[in-house]
Amino acid sequence: MAGPFIGEWIEHQTLTYLYRYEFDQSDDTTTDQTASEEQDRDDSALQKAEIKRSVTPPRKIRPLDLRVQFNRLAEIWKRDTAHLSNITRRAMHPAYQRIIGMGSGAVPLILEEFRKGQLDDWFWALSAITGENPITADLAGNVEGMAEAWLRWGRATGYLNDSTEHLRPDSQTSE
Amino acid sequence: MMGYIVTSQQDRRYNCVAHAANDYTHKWAFVPVAWPGYYWPSEAIKGDGIEVLVSVFEALGYEICAGDHLEDGYQKVALYVDQQGYWSHAARQEEDGSWSSKLGDLEDIRHRTPHALSGPDYGQVMYYMRRAKRGSHETTEEA
Numbered sequence: 001m002a003g004p005f006i007g008e009w010i011e012h013q014t015l016t017y018l019y020r021y022e023f024d025q026s027d028d029t030t031t032d033q034t035a036s037e038e039q040d041r042d043d044s045a046l047q048k049a050e051i052k053r054s055v056t057p058p059r060k061i062r063p064l065d066l067r068v069q070f071n072r073l074a075e076i077w078k079r080d081t082a083h084l085s086n087i088t089r090r091a092m093h094p095a096y097q098r099i100i101g102m103g104s105g106a107v108p109l110i111l112e113e114f115r116k117g118q119l120d121d122w123f124w125a126l127s128a129i130t131g132e133n134p135i136t137a138d139l140a141g142n143v144e145g146m147a148e149a150w151l152r153w154g155r156a157t158g159y160l161n162d163s164t165e166h167l168r169p170d171s172q173t174s175e
Numbered sequence: 176m177m178g179y180i181v182t183s184q185q186d187r188r189y190n191c192v193a194h195a196a197n198d199y200t201h202k203w204a205f206v207p208v209a210w211p212g213y214y215w216p217s218e219a220i221k222g223d224g225i226e227v228l229v230s231v232f233e234a235l236g237y238e239i240c241a242g243d244h245l246e247d248g249y250q251k252v253a254l255y256v257d258q259q260g261y262w263s264h265a266a267r268q269e270e271d272g273s274w275s276s277k278l279g280d281l282e283d284i285r286h287r288t289p290h291a292l293s294g295p296d297y298g299q300v301m302y303y304m305r306r307a308k309r310g311s312h313e314t315t316e317e318a
Contacts, residue, residue: 081279082279082280082281083278083279083280083281083296084263084279084296085190085191085192085204085263085264085265085277085278085279086204086223086261086262086263087204087205087206087213088206088223088261089223089257089261089263090279091206091208119187119188120187120280121280123206123212123213124206124208124212127208127212128208133210133211133212135211135212136211137211139211140201140211140212140213140214140215141193141200141201141202141203141213141214141215142200142201142214143187143188143201143202144188146212146213
């Protein structure tokens, strides 16, 4: 279930907030303090350093982390919603919403899923992230055609490039 | 869910609504964010409430009927609604009076009664609909 993972995320966000709170408080100092006050400040600084060591600081998410995060969320989403037909219900799942929240970084990862033949219901997420919809009316409901339309869009816009072509299932036998 | 047998492999190309309409090549759904996207009959209401699913099958010639018993000369479908009011599932009655369902992206199953799927995931049957029997793949052409 998604519970433990969501719990980890909430814990991370909470600790990050606490860290930021402490950091903000540290700016609230004056220059005319007594020696005693300075000693208190030094103690406080040490305590804050301890907090910094014990709390996960905010950090930039690297591409590798994005892939790991995407795979983990996608696995949770598929496990929890694969039996559902109502796409709105599937898309409202917290893991799916978090993938949308990953923004444009998730687009090549989703397109790679399509290229590997994993034709899951990513169309909502792709349109929500990019604001685009390359699916034409004649393709409506044809999942393979819909995915191919997005793959063409990905190549045209640069979301798919030569460096990821090796992931294509038929790349070793064709061309 | 209990009392069913699996009758197919997993297939992402169609879903329960398509299966109930005898279409094995399209996924039927209305998605407001990406439109056009999935197949949805042009005559049907757009949305996620149970009345939306009723309008889909009305567009295919079905009318609301009383129950899940086998009626000579008629095809029947059962339409489900979940606790939040979303349509959640559609099942189709077979010739022998049993019912068949496609479970999202998973397998087709055969179950004795529509109520075999009732529960937290699919909710309850809200409507039964029927239409006079025609060619078994006619709706595929309509799609």
